[in-house]
Amino acid sequence: MTTNLTQILSKADLEALKTRAHAALDSDALRVVVCGGTGCSSNGSAEVLIALRQAIAAAGLAIKVDLLDESQMDALSVDFSGCSGFCEVGPIVRILPENIFYVQVKAKDAKDIVERTLIAGQAVDRLLYQDKNTGERYIHRDEIPFYVNQVNIALTDCGLIDPADIRHYIAHNGYEALAQTLEGKTPEDVVQVITDAGLRGRGGGGFPTGRKWGITLKVPGEKKYVICNADEGDPGAFMDRSVLEGNPHAVIEGMILAGFAIGADEGYVYVRAEYPLAVQRMRLAIRQAEQSNLLGDNILNSGFGFHIKIKEGAGAFVCGEETALIASIEGQRGMPRPKPPFPAQSGLWGKPTCVNNVETLANVPRIILRGSEWFRQYGTEKSAGTKVFALTGDVVNTGLIEVPMGTTLGDVVFKVGGGIRGGGEFKTVQIGGPSGGCLTKDHLDLPLDYDSLRSVGAMVGSGGLVVMDDETCMVEVARYFMNFTQSESCGKCVICREGTKRMLEILEKITSGQGVPEDLETLEELAETVRDGSLCGLGKTAPNPVLSTLKYFRHEYEAHVWDKKCPAKQCANFKTYWIDPARCKGCRMCAKQCPVEAITGNLKEPHVIDAEKCIKCGACMDVCRLKAVELQ
Amino acid sequence: MSKSITVDGIQVELNGERNLLEVVRKAGIQLPTFCYHSELSVYGACRMCVCEIEGRGLQATCSTPPEDGLVIHTNTKKTMRIRKMALELLLAAHHGKCPTCDKNGACRLQEIAEQLDVKLVRFQNNVDLIPVDSSSPSIVRDPNKCILCGDCVRMCREVQGVGVLDFIRRGSNVRVGTAFNKPMADVECVYCGQCVTCCPTGALTVKSDVNRAWEAVYDTTKTVVVQVAPAVRTAVCESIGCDGEMAMGKLAAALRRMGFDRVYDTSFAADLTTVEEGTEFLKRLETGEKLPQFTSCCPGWVKFAEQFYPGFIENLSSCKSPQQMFGSLAKKHLPEILGVKREDLVIVSIMPCTAKKFEASRPEMVTDGMPDVDMVLTTQEVIQMIRQSGVVMKEIEPEALDMPFGFKTGAGVIFGASGGVAEAVLRLATTSEAGGGVMKFNAVRGMAGTKETSVDINGRTVRLAVVNGLANAKALVERIKSGEAEFDIVEVMACRGGCIGGAGQPLPNDMPARERRRGMMYDCDSMQVVRNAGDNPYIKEAYANWLGEPNGHEAHELLHTQYQNRRRIVGEPIEVRPSTAVDKAVVRVCLGTCCYLNGAYDTMHNLLEIADKKGLGDRIEVKASFCFENCQGGPSVEMDGVLHSKVTPDTVAQFVEQVVEPHLKQKA
Amino acid sequence: MVEMHDPARLAERKFERVNEIIAECGANESSLIPILQHVQEEYRYLPEEVMSFIATALDIPPAAVNGVATFYAQFSMEPKGKYLIRMCDGTACHVRDNRALIDATKHRLNLAPGKTTTPDMRYTLEVVNCIGACALAPAVVINDQVHGQMTGDKIVALINEIDANEADGAEK
Ligand SMILES: Cc1cc2nc3c(=O)[nH]c(=O)nc-3n(C[C@H](O)[C@H](O)[C@H](O)COP(=O)(O)O)c2cc1C
Ligand code: SF4
Ligand code: SF4
Ligand code: SF4
Ligand code: SF4
Ligand code: SF4
Ligand code: SF4
Ligand code: SF4
Ligand code: SF4
Numbered sequence A: 001m002t003t004n005l006t007q008i009l010s011k012a013d014l015e016a017l018k019t020r021a022h023a024a025l026d027s028d029a030l031r032v033v034v035c036g037g038t039g040c041s042s043n044g045s046a047e048v049l050i051a052l053r054q055a056i057a058a059a060g061l062a063i064k065v066d067l068l069d070e071s072q073m074d075a076l077s078v079d080f081s082g083c084s085g086f087c088e089v090g091p092i093v094r095i096l097p098e099n100i101f102y103v104q105v106k107a108k109d110a111k112d113i114v115e116r117t118l119i120a121g122q123a124v125d126r127l128l129y130q131d132k133n134t135g136e137r138y139i140h141r142d143e144i145p146f147y148v149n150q151v152n153i154a155l156t157d158c159g160l161i162d163p164a165d166i167r168h169y170i171a172h173n174g175y176e177a178l179a180q181t182l183e184g185k186t187p188e189d190v191v192q193v194i195t196d197a198g199l200r201g202r203g204g205g206g207f208p209t210g211r212k213w214g215i216t217l218k219v220p221g222e223k224k225y226v227i228c229n230a231d232e233g234d235p236g237a238f239m240d241r242s243v244l245e246g247n248p249h250a251v252i253e254g255m256i257l258a259g260f261a262i263g264a265d266e267g268y269v270y271v272r273a274e275y276p277l278a279v280q281r282m283r284l285a286i287r288q289a290e291q292s293n294l295l296g297d298n299i300l301n302s303g304f305g306f307h308i309k310i311k312e313g314a315g316a317f318v319c320g321e322e323t324a325l326i327a328s329i330e331g332q333r334g335m336p337r338p339k340p341p342f343p344a345q346s347g348l349w350g351k352p353t354c355v356n357n358v359e360t361l362a363n364v365p366r367i368i369l370r371g372s373e374w375f376r377q378y379g380t381e382k383s384a385g386t387k388v389f390a391l392t393g394d395v396v397n398t399g400l401i402e403v404p405m406g407t408t409l410g411d412v413v414f415k416v417g418g419g420i421r422g423g424g425e426f427k428t429v430q431i432g433g434p435s436g437g438c439l440t441k442d443h444l445d446l447p448l449d450y451d452s453l454r455s456v457g458a459m460v461g462s463g464g465l466v467v468m469d470d471e472t473c474m475v476e477v478a479r480y481f482m483n484f485t486q487s488e489s490c491g492k493c494v495i496c497r498e499g500t501k502r503m504l505e506i507l508e509k510i511t512s513g514q515g516v517p518e519d520l521e522t523l524e525e526l527a528e529t530v531r532d533g534s535l536c537g538l539g540k541t542a543p544n545p546v547l548s549t550l551k552y553f554r555h556e557y558e559a560h561v562w563d564k565k566c567p568a569k570q571c572a573n574f575k576t577y578w579i580d581p582a583r584c585k586g587c588r589m590c591a592k593q594c595p596v597e598a599i600t601g602n603l604k605e606p607h608v609i610d611a612e613k614c615i616k617c618g619a620c621m622d623v624c625r626l627k628a629v630e631l632q
Numbered sequence B: 001m002s003k004s005i006t007v008d009g010i011q012v013e014l015n016g017e018r019n020l021l022e023v024v025r026k027a028g029i030q031l032p033t034f035c036y037h038s039e040l041s042v043y044g045a046c047r048m049c050v051c052e053i054e055g056r057g058l059q060a061t062c063s064t065p066p067e068d069g070l071v072i073h074t075n076t077k078k079t080m081r082i083r084k085m086a087l088e089l090l091l092a093a094h095h096g097k098c099p100t101c102d103k104n105g106a107c108r109l110q111e112i113a114e115q116l117d118v119k120l121v122r123f124q125n126n127v128d129l130i131p132v133d134s135s136s137p138s139i140v141r142d143p144n145k146c147i148l149c150g151d152c153v154r155m156c157r158e159v160q161g162v163g164v165l166d167f168i169r170r171g172s173n174v175r176v177g178t179a180f181n182k183p184m185a186d187v188e189c190v191y192c193g194q195c196v197t198c199c200p201t202g203a204l205t206v207k208s209d210v211n212r213a214w215e216a217v218y219d220t221t222k223t224v225v226v227q228v229a230p231a232v233r234t235a236v237c238e239s240i241g242c243d244g245e246m247a248m249g250k251l252a253a254a255l256r257r258m259g260f261d262r263v264y265d266t267s268f269a270a271d272l273t274t275v276e277e278g279t280e281f282l283k284r285l286e287t288g289e290k291l292p293q294f295t296s297c298c299p300g301w302v303k304f305a306e307q308f309y310p311g312f313i314e315n316l317s318s319c320k321s322p323q324q325m326f327g328s329l330a331k332k333h334l335p336e337i338l339g340v341k342r343e344d345l346v347i348v349s350i351m352p353c354t355a356k357k358f359e360a361s362r363p364e365m366v367t368d369g370m371p372d373v374d375m376v377l378t379t380q381e382v383i384q385m386i387r388q389s390g391v392v393m394k395e396i397e398p399e400a401l402d403m404p405f406g407f408k409t410g411a412g413v414i415f416g417a418s419g420g421v422a423e424a425v426l427r428l429a430t431t432s433e434a435g436g437g438v439m440k441f442n443a444v445r446g447m448a449g450t451k452e453t454s455v456d457i458n459g460r461t462v463r464l465a466v467v468n469g470l471a472n473a474k475a476l477v478e479r480i481k482s483g484e485a486e487f488d489i490v491e492v493m494a495c496r497g498g499c500i501g502g503a504g505q506p507l508p509n510d511m512p513a514r515e516r517r518r519g520m521m522y523d524c525d526s527m528q529v530v531r532n533a534g535d536n537p538y539i540k541e542a543y544a545n546w547l548g549e550p551n552g553h554e555a556h557e558l559l560h561t562q563y564q565n566r567r568r569i570v571g572e573p574i575e576v577r578p579s580t581a582v583d584k585a586v587v588r589v590c591l592g593t594c595c596y597l598n599g600a601y602d603t604m605h606n607l608l609e610i611a612d613k614k615g616l617g618d619r620i621e622v623k624a625s626f627c628f629e630n631c632q633g634g635p636s637v638e639m640d641g642v643l644h645s646k647v648t649p650d651t652v653a654q655f656v657e658q659v660v661e662p663h664l665k666q667k668a
Numbered sequence C: 001m002v003e004m005h006d007p008a009r010l011a012e013r014k015f016e017r018v019n020e021i022i023a024e025c026g027a028n029e030s031s032l033i034p035i036l037q038h039v040q041e042e043y044r045y046l047p048e049e050v051m052s053f054i055a056t057a058l059d060i061p062p063a064a065v066n067g068v069a070t071f072y073a074q075f076s077m078e079p080k081g082k083y084l085i086r087m088c089d090g091t092a093c094h095v096r097d098n099r100a101l102i103d104a105t106k107h108r109l110n111l112a113p114g115k116t117t118t119p120d121m122r123y124t125l126e127v128v129n130c131i132g133a134c135a136l137a138p139a140v141v142i143n144d145q146v147h148g149q150m151t152g153d154k155i156v157a158l159i160n161e162i163d164a165n166e167a168d169g170a171e172k
């Protein structure tokens, strides 16, 4: 973006800019929006954008150079947007105002899009999304089953506006909540609205945001801080990344409002270093907001000032924990410290500090603008609003979804997610990542909200939702998560440092077939002790995957330990590869592949595997075209 | 209504307790702890001290502030399970054999395992062994016995302001160690040993010289004499329950029984120090030079100053410490008195201190290739030796010390407490020829970390400061540096409370113990007939017979020394500009802290530019180095083995012209 | 001005950068992590002596710098290869069978057990927890470029391509 931004010095200035930007953006002129999120970028959406621009120019159509250029009112605009959530079928191209939704677009498709859609007004069939279950094709985004059951609040405008141009956000009511607030509202008013809305922290804990702000407001102190927690360490979750990439200004506006509410004039965004694009977009957005005087000293001439700095994490899951995060900003090892004192009392450099998650903050401007009642209409009594989940795993549609709190697990997996991919059967969902627990078939009717989930030993967590089919070994799942948490433990407190290590050892023992019955007892005792005795949330929640799998799938553990069997046939040490002599034609393919020469047999005669030699790599099974190699 | 907390059904009134642990202790319950230390910041990592708080669940008591009305339970199924499991997990990762461990009998891990009746460790010890670091003259670090309580880390950084030890890596790979795992001898450790005093296990221990001492005693060709430091007596009396004079007498008897030939008192040398240092101070006061004068009897502080405050090195009193004054005087005159050859005289000090071991090994403290003090034993080591020998202290009859170095004044005794040196000097300075000086200066006494006062000496107001704990010293020096504070004389002791809290003293070495020892020091002082160092008849004799004038020529030879700039960390230089030329000049620019602050980076930058301008870019190899121990002369630059001082960004051109270019010409 | 591309001046330029970085980030403890991040970009790892220098400039104990550098996964005390291949082992990628992918890469790079960098310093393989491209699982990042829905064949092809480019570059 090269445009010089105008200074916005009053609410009227903002209104004026909004009117112009809105007219330019959402006029009847065509808009082509190419997804520029991480997913689509990695699939070549930049080339698609260039190809589209070239094809449009070649067709003699004008492309808007600057959003507010009066002479170009009717020209086409072709921009990048953030993630639309459906990255799996990216790169995604949307044609507005009709909202035609093209998937898996390649540069070579540009010509067709220009000629058939932009000029002739027709859809290009082959680029339309096709439902994998029914085979049906959909033209418009909002008809697609993946989107039908979603409600967007935090993700509003992600995938629609250009995150690199602040005026896009302004056109969509951006910074209006801030302008309204600075015009005569008090911090207490803001706290009240957020409290009434029932917004709860989306970072995992679900602590009522209004209450947190109220507490921090009341702590006396000249200097206070707001921290936006964008560490998103849950492996398998990427909603905060998408919000930062797709609509960074919503987060900035949320932070300024939080600052106003608690009496802070400085904020930090602590973002994972693994998210370079998010960092870059956020930086740009901060710069533009500063240039527009929507961030900095004396915002909108109100006398209130707020500054934001970015701190990049350096690869430590535990730094999502707020006291560790604060230590990390201060330049120290990210080791949590005991609470109390809570950050609200003594946080960054000992000053009162309010830590909020990205998604929490992104909800704030909407709530201020539309009121607490509007927000409460979504979700449940105790868990208002929506929640963004990262739906991944063995499900047909994977991606980012935003659904009202309280939507049932079944609806998420089967309606939004389209059911289990590859024809397998639903077995379990791991919710809340390494701190969460598993849910089973019995929970398909469970509403996904803070309290229902907690009651069954799981948690919303950051919102990772990994669907697994019946080929999943639950002991292995527990081992996987324990491996994660133990390698991410900061090592400060004995119980977590040593306890997670020993739990992992036991799980490894069990999955490798060495488990003995006493191990289950020790494992359970360890899990409960680590849960009760650890210093911080990482340790306290680390045993959840173990405890919940023990609760719902104890028989699988027992099968490993007692019967030396992995019921899901996943644990390598329990497998034996066997060649069915009835099917084997003796082609020798497998014998050539076998790295340890465990397969013998003469050409055109059935082959045999020497179980002693076999290292269970599975190569033979992969190469046999006749499916003669079996796992037992 | 006063505020209170219910602990296991007992109502405990709140009275300024800082945390629940203190409240629980008040209720008569001793919860086990590893990582809590009342003088350090809250850490909350060992989880031994957990309790259940109604409505709040499990919390570590050491890190929870007390609040009115809390109802807590310390002994529940959950709390006990956590404690026992934590211990089981620690033991599973612990490499140690108690019977041969230096901490055996004084180890908290051992004690708590026994207390909690942990009898089963279900996990295999599969932690790799790490080599023991015994490079330091004072401290041995055995990481295999470390339970990562972090006490040493906080002690070194928070109380001593040094920060030698820190955590390394994370998760189950966490270890405590030095920067880049360097040996302790290669980093900025000042050997104060305070980390050792708080280590609950055998991971940090004092380097033992017990075997060397026995060897000397058993060697019939040697005459082994000991000097006993002031603070030692307080710890010895603790163990036998008597006063300080009595303890010295019993100690002398025991040492003779064990085979030591003579027993002297370091307090005698402390009196000498007072006279020398007092004279030096009055001189400086007169000339107004090198003020404030810093005391130099604490080797921990001296090394600290050498490393971190090279600009203040000349402010240090040039006096040797009492231990070393004793050493050089004794090595010079005892051979004649005792009729032995100098090389057959072995001087052993018994010190409350670990840094004294380092001090005795300093090259400045060696005369004709022989150290002035041959070995240093800590109080703990000597108690160990007494136990080894089987001598029963309680029963042994006290004996008098040997003369002439056995006579001391009260001033020499109080050297062991923070404020003691300052008070000894004040007593001397306020006493005229006719006598009648002030013998009590309350303002410099006590356990406070920093004490400031002013005293009238000869009609002049003298401003003095007394600090203990090096972090306090650091803060004070910073204030002096910035001009915020001005003093004429500053006493610094590295250990909290002074030498009575030295790392060689027996455990516990906590605030109550130090407070007790301090009391004994001053009791012992008031029992002395002579309380002003200048009035010590044997000191007067020493001047008359051997030393001449205080601060005179002979006194200077024997009793004074110099200090050196000292690098903080040993490391390789950084390649800045390599050169492949055969006829190159290799220039190393110091970027150590002092030189860096004096503009060494710009010196280097200019050097590179000048080299390029002169077309010598390819022939001058430039490296960045860390401290040539010439910090006062910084920016320091080295070429061809020669060190050049004050090569500033402006004078570096001259350096190239006058030093580098001729060198290059010669090579070509 | 010094020739910045001259390989003989590389060490100099790097060191020059260290000082610039310290100046840009501010010489105080809270800048330590950003400083280490930028310095690692220059050197591709954190040399011990440079860390000592940073400790000097920030006036904090070298042990504290070492403590921070060894705490965070991003920092490396050993030089990394020119191409940093980060393979995701986050949950989403894990359940989409990334094991085979990692094995294929190790095999292609011929990495000795326990080694992560090829002897020619061209590649470093790191297994990381989630790079936020979970919907494209399994995902791989090569020097900041994300590659989604990877397979063993695809990664081998990518590496072959890099090798070919490098060979070209060397010829030129
Ligand atoms: C181990 C651990 C990791 C966490 N990771 C994150 C994270 O990545 N993002 C986040 O927003 N909160 C995370 N949290 C929660 C934060 O500590 C904190 O509660 C949250 O940022 C508060 O914001 P909220 O009230 O808006 O949810 C984590 C907590 C723990 C214990
Ligand atoms: S629970 Fe684990 S992550 Fe948290 S402080 Fe303890 S060791 Fe560190
Ligand atoms: S590849 Fe299949 S058919 Fe061929 S020899 Fe092996 S098992 Fe038999
Ligand atoms: S599984 Fe692997 S090792 Fe075993 S027989 Fe097949 S190819 Fe050989
Ligand atoms: S540290 Fe303690 S428990 Fe360990 S060997 Fe020594 S005495 Fe025994
Ligand atoms: S306490 Fe037990 S293990 Fe230790 S020395 Fe005595 S018998 Fe041996
Ligand atoms: S001896 Fe003193 S300076 Fe050295 S590590 Fe211990 S506390 Fe720090
Ligand atoms: S060395 Fe001692 S004091 Fe330091 S962490 Fe280890 S056990 Fe604790
Ligand atoms: S204060 Fe005393 S015991 Fe401590 S280091 Fe200094 S001289 Fe030694």
Ligand code: FES
Pocket (backbone or CB within 6 Å): A035, A036, A037, A038, A039, A040, A041, A082, A083, A084, A085, A086, A087, A088, A090, A091, A092
């Ligand atoms: S990145 Fe394009 S839809 Fe997610």
Ligand code: FES
Pocket (backbone or CB within 6 Å): B032, B033, B034, B035, B036, B043, B044, B045, B046, B047, B048, B049, B050, B060, B061, B062, B063
């Ligand atoms: S003493 Fe309380 S946690 Fe260690």
Ligand code: FES
Pocket (backbone or CB within 6 Å): B565, B566, B567, B590, B591, B592, B593, B594, B595, B596, B626, B627, B628, B629, B630, B631, B632, B634, B635, B636
């Ligand atoms: S810092 Fe010591 S000589 Fe340069």
Ligand code: FES
Pocket (backbone or CB within 6 Å): A235, A236, A237, C088, C089, C090, C091, C092, C093, C094, C129, C130, C131, C132, C133, C134, C135, C137, C138, C139
């Ligand atoms: S789990 Fe692999 S990218 Fe997130």
